Amino acid sequence: MLLADVRKRLRSFTLEATFGVERGETLVLVGESGAGKTTVLRLLAGLDRPDAGRICLGDETYFDAGAGVDLPAWQRDLAYLSQDYSLFPHLSALDNVAFGLRAQGMRARAARSRALGALHRVGLADAAARRPGQLSGGQQQRVALARALVLEPSLLLLDEPLSALDLQSRAELRTELRSVLQGTDCATVYVTHAPLEAIALGTRVAAIEAGRITQSGTPDELLRRPRTPYVAAFMGVNLLQGRLVRGDDGLARLLTSAGSVAVAETGEEGELLVALDPRDITLHTQQPVGSAQNALHGSILEVTPEPPLGERVRVAVQTQPPLVAEVTRQAADALRLREGMPVWAAFKATGLKPYR
């Protein structure tokens, strides 16, 4: 398993990350651009040097500032797939895949036959003789993946492997990657800022904000109990933060800095968080009468299709507190939702379980 505890001074903050990844597990690192995700991968790979800390893979220590250990990148049992693939432009697809084997001293014939097998597994045996410049983006991605996997590394580092692809090949390759990652027993660290990838591929997800891991857990945990506004926004859920108070009617209410909402009773007290799924919010043009304890009034700030040209529509409403609702396209059309329009946002209290 991978154990990492690294610190590195970056331009505007200090990166400090401690985490472990078991064999066969995929840790997905999410965070905004410049939060330090790629740096974490480069530190693990040995391309950058931490200022302090330790990196261990299994029994081997790759880096230990205290003991003065810093194993060069090429001696580490890992494969690193950078965002732009960096296939060697002067080598054929086959020789690209065989490169790591040759570097380890394998004979050309044996390396080529292993490489051909790896290309075959990613469905590109036919393209073996082609140079990277003659391959499509998706094909380059597959070659890069084959080049990494053929080494059978104990640690696989993937830096936004799908971000350079068009939507279609992205969906295809996400499915392929999922089966590839489930088929290996290496520890994988996967950097992305696509929620879909985090949910589909992550055994665990860790959010990095300004160089620190602010939350880590299963995708489900992050979805249900986000702890920071970034994690909530990443997962696409509303996050309310406030103090639990008891209303006149005896019901529990969460008092946020902008308005309050009725929530379920969980026995927790004090400063609490509440996650609210946008799909649990209904929008109305008149004050709703029904079982939902919460009905907030406000005008629509923005209407965005989700996904682009998709079936659903995300609606940001300037209620107190402000919320994002997600409704079907038909509902949005029927209500003629548009920016500036006053609406009521209704949701049940029973679904809102406050947590620390």
Next chain:
Amino acid sequence: MVPARPFLRIRTWGGRAAVGAAVGVLLCLFVLPLLALLVRVPPLDLLRRLGQPVVLDAVRLSLITTACATTLVVVLGLPVAYLLAMRSFPGKRVLEALVDLPMVLPPTVAGVGLLLAFGRAGLAGRALAVAGISLPFTTAAVVLAQTFVAAPFFITTAAAGLREVEQRYLDAATTLRAGPGFALRHVLIPLSLPSLLAGAAMTWARALGEFGATITFAGNLPGRTQTMPLAVYIALQTDLDASVTLSVLLVLVSFSVLVLLRWAPERAALIRSHAPGRRP
């Protein structure tokens, strides 16, 4: 081919005339002497005169010495180019200036320097003499003089080529288990090969034309140190036709190298860009 840029087009007739005149004058300055050389000897005579011993000896010696000098420059210059391109260290700018120095130094000064360093009474010459080695006025001295004068052309071009290799390819190599040596042989050198070859070609062409340092340090001994440029100069007094023959030969060879240098990378780029597919 670099496309013509439309912005600074000259639109007035006066402007066009000025540019035309400048181009014309320079062309005359460049082309007239070459033309004069070419019309002096009819092509058939040229071929016949190549057989003259004076010409043949000089050509043979020039080929041998320039091949040695170019090899020496590549072998010794590549590590220097690597240092200049990939590492930063105190005194780097001084080293860069030092490497460039032979380009601007009068070659005769280089020759005097070499003589004072490696001559019989020179700084290092005395030690060499003890070992039984005497450099001045030998073919080895010719090679040394050519190396001194021509090395900057390779080193600066090679360093620029190495600098252009994107770091991401080196990172990819090192995470694919490639140690420094393997990465050097299979990534860094292949990716900078056009620059390395161009630098070597320029060094060779400069070594071929070397005169001042050679005649100062190595003297002018037919068959041993009399390279083509030296023979051109000496034959001017005795055998003008031989002199012109060698001159024409030098012009043709140098011009071919320079044209090839411009044409080859463009061809390579053309072949690469014709490959379909999207780059990440």
